[in-house]
Amino acid sequence: MNIAVYPGTFDPITNGHADLIQRAAKLFDKVVVSVAESPKKKPMLTLETRVALVREVTEHLDNIIIVGFDCLLAELLEQQNANIIVRGLRAVSDFEYEFQLAAMNRHLTPDVESIFLTPAEHLSFVSSTLIREISSLGGDVSKFVHPSVAKALSEHLGH
Secondary structure, eight states: OOEEEEEEOOTTOOHHHHHHHHHHHHHSSEEEEEEEOOGGGOOSSOHHHHHHHHHHHTTTOTTEEEEEEOSOHHHHHHHTTOOEEEEEOOSHHHHHHHHHHHHHHHHHOTTOEEEEEOOOGGGTTOOHHHHHHHHHTTOOOTTTSOHHHHHHHHHHHTO
């Protein structure tokens, strides 16, 4: 059984993330979407909110599990009996950082493989950072996120 972990902060989950989750769901027996607490990144949304939004966005997929985590990814992989890490690549600029992560993860968990997926072309420029910035300035992000995510951002920001 191939169990993949797709880790991220998902602050917030975007249509690009959702696209990668759907792609991974077709490839692997089980996909554990792992929402990192990431206090150093100072996320806009709470971990509980981010987990709930990921759950809502992926509720139509039957082989997806959503967990929040605040430990080393290697520890989470062991907890989930996972043998694959899924990471997304939007552009060449993502590759260098992702390559470093993959090398470190290979060192920490030699039996786990990193797999890179790319989102649909029309989503390749979408990032959580841009969504947060546009939303915080009152812009419309509805084309780039699930309706529940747009609503949560609007409520959080008081728009």
